[in-house]
Amino acid sequence: xxxxxxxxxxxxxxxxxxxxxxxxxxxxxxxxxxxxxxxxxxxxxxxxxxxxxxxxxxxxxxxxxxxxxxxxxxxxxxxxxxxxxxxxxxxxxxxxxxxxxxxxxxxxxxxxxxxxxxxxxxxxxxxxxxxxxxxxxxxxxxxxxxxxxxxxxxxxxxxxxxxxxxxxxxxxxxxxxxxxxxxxxxxxxxxxxxxxxxxxxxxxxxxxxxxxxxxxxxxxxxxxxxxxxxxxxxxxxxxxxxxxxxxxxxxxxxxxxxxxxxxxxxxxxxxxxxxxxxxxxxxxxxxxxxxxxxxxxxxxxxxxxxxxxxxxxxxxxxxxxxxxxxxxxxxxxxxxxxxxxxxxxxxxxxxxxxxxxxxxxxxxxxxxxxxx
Numbered sequence: 001x002x003x004x005x006x007x008x009x010x011x012x013x014x015x016x017x018x019x020x021x022x023x024x025x026x027x028x029x030x031x032x033x034x035x036x037x038x039x040x041x042x043x044x045x046x047x048x049x050x051x052x053x054x055x056x057x058x059x060x061x062x063x064x065x066x067x068x069x070x071x072x073x074x075x076x077x078x079x080x081x082x083x084x085x086x087x088x089x090x091x092x093x094x095x096x097x098x099x100x101x102x103x104x105x106x107x108x109x110x111x112x113x114x115x116x117x118x119x120x121x122x123x124x125x126x127x128x129x130x131x132x133x134x135x136x137x138x139x140x141x142x143x144x145x146x147x148x149x150x151x152x153x154x155x156x157x158x159x160x161x162x163x164x165x166x167x168x169x170x171x172x173x174x175x176x177x178x179x180x181x182x183x184x185x186x187x188x189x190x191x192x193x194x195x196x197x198x199x200x201x202x203x204x205x206x207x208x209x210x211x212x213x214x215x216x217x218x219x220x221x222x223x224x225x226x227x228x229x230x231x232x233x234x235x236x237x238x239x240x241x242x243x244x245x246x247x248x249x250x251x252x253x254x255x256x257x258x259x260x261x262x263x264x265x266x267x268x269x270x271x272x273x274x275x276x277x278x279x280x281x282x283x284x285x286x287x288x289x290x291x292x293x294x295x296x297x298x299x300x301x302x303x304x305x306x307x308x309x310x311x312x313x314x315x316x317x318x319x320x321x322x323x324x325x326x327x328x329x330x331x332x333x334x335x336x337x338x339x340x341x342x343x344x345x346x347x348x349x350x351x352x353x354x355x356x357x358x359x360x361x362x363x364x365x366x367x368x369x370x371x372x
Contacts, residue, residue, distance in 0.1 A: 009037065012346065016045050022119055025360045027353065031346050039341040039349065041334055047364040054314070054324040059085050059293070060159060062321040066312070067153045069326060070362030072115060074153045075108045075144075076305045077326070077362070080312040082157040083303070088296030088316055089159070095282040097161030098240045100168060103176070103277050104147060104156045106270040110183065111140040112306035113223075113263040113270075116357045120260055123354050124203060129194065136186045143179045146172055161287030173278055180271050191264050201257070208340040208352030209255040218335040222308020223262045224356045228254035234304035243280065244273045259355040293319045305329055307357050330356075330363040 015026040024045040030038040050069055054062040066081040067074045079101055086093065118133035141151045148154025148166050156166040168176075194200060210220070215228040225232060229252045235241045236248065249265040251258035293316070300313040308329030315322040333356045340352035 014350070021350075023359075023361050025358070027349070029341065029346060029349055034346050036341045036344055036346055036349055039338040041338055041353070043334070043360045043364050045364070046361040051324045051326060054321050056320050056322070058319055059316055059321055062314075062324070063157075063159070064155065066326070067155065070328075070359060071152055072112050072359060073108060073305050073307070073310075073362065075104050075148075075156060076303060076310060077312070078155070079105060079157045080301050080303045080305075080310055081314075082159055083301040084299045084312050084314055085159050085316065087301060088299040089291055089294060091160055091288065091291045093161045094285045094288055096167075096284045097286045099277045099281050100147075100162045100166060100286060101157055102240060102244070103168070103274060104144065104154060104166070106274050106277075107140055107144055107147075109270050109306045110267050111137055111144065112357075113267050114140065116263050117260060120256075120351075120354055123350055124200065126200065129190070129200075132186075132190055136183060136190065139179050139183050139186075143176055146175050158287060160289050160291055161285070164286060167286045168278075168281060173281070176274070176278055180274055184268070184271050187264065187267060194264075195261075204256040204260060204351070206253070207256045207348050208344050208355060209253055209258075210336055210340055211254060214339060215254065215336065218339060219332050220308075220336045220356075221329045221332045222305070222357070223249075223266060224259060224333055224336060225308065227251045227258040227262045227355075234302060234309055238303060241273075244276050246270075246273050256351050256355045259357075263357075298323055307359060308332065328359065328362045330359045333358070334363070 010031050012029045012031055013026065014029070015021060016024040026042040028040040028042070029036050050065060054065055057065065063078060063081045063085065067078040069077045114133050114137035118130045118137065121129040121133065144154055145151045147168070148156045154166070156162050210228055212228040212230060215225050215230060220228070226249060229250055231248050231250050233248045246269045249262060249269060251262050295318070296316045298313055298315045300311065303310050305328070309332070310329060311325070311327040314324040337353045337356045337358060340355065341349040344352060
């Protein structure tokens with residue numbers, strides 16, 4: 001063979017611990033002349049067997065355990081797990097409790113998106129922007145602490161509503177509104193500075209794009225899907241969001257720039273929802289504890305987590321959880337993370353992965369591979 005026609009493929013491995021990764025996972029890049037020809041992401045390092053631990057636990061104790069699945073989207077895991085029990089037991093929660101759940105959920109979405117943007121800028125090598133975003137996020141974390149008593153695991157939803165300690169007093173409402181004003185002002189200033197930086201724009205525009213067709217083929221979910229132009233947000237199908245007006249943000253290019261802008265614009269929509277929820281907060285109780293425990297079959301529930309569609313299911317038997325299954329959005333998005341790297345320079349590979357907002361700690365579930 002002519003030496004000029006030889007294909008020399010080199011494998012480059014990153015992880016399981018790497019400075020560009022927030023959490024442990026392994027990336028194998030197969031490169032030819034510094035261009036990625038194939039990629040493989042391996043998870044499992046963070047697996048803690050939460051579904052197995054939940055087996056046989058009392059329902060409310062098992063629900064509390066789901067909040068430990070993830071440190072970024074802990075609240076939405078608890079919310080969805082509680083929804084499974086409420087659907088199975090046919091419990092209608094007070095309207096005030098539903099609004100408080102949404103307030104906590106949207107604050108958590110903002111905190112998750114800001115963490116994503118900060119990490120993205122860190123991978124870009126812009127430490128100043130990264131720290132500015134963490135500074136904005138600090139206000140969100142303090143609002144979550146104000147409502148639930150904790151910055152990370154707030155423990156707000158319970159079967160039948162929310163914990164009484166999470167009820168919104170006038171003092172809390174005033175703090176939330178002041179915090180939203182501060183977040184909106186600071187984020188708008190950051191967005192203006194970010195998009196006006198020619199070096200950053202040239203670094204992220206057209207990098208690792210995912211087409212609409214490929215996103216649908218790979219079953220991408222959440223903002224990563226919407227960044228390809230697909231107008232789908234599960235909140236439109238969640239009855240509790242019916243009273244609120246908000247836009248479904250989309251971008252068309254599916255590249256790193258589109259994904260970063262998606263999260264910035266979605267934060268402003270979350271602020272819009274939060275202001276409506278605080279303004280129209282109904283009076284009344286925050287929990288209905290008059291329900292009775294009974295056996296149920298396997299009940300499924302889907303919600304729109306910060307990264308996309310989150311699935312929880314389990315059955316109740318003698319007041320205890322059976323056959324729990326949790327499926328997180330990043331499990332669906334791993335295919336897109338691998339695909340986004342292919343055909344691009346090795347220096348862009350980590351950007352292609354990060355643009356899909358991976359959360360591998362909560363993705364590490366028990367998986368059974370079936371050969372068809």
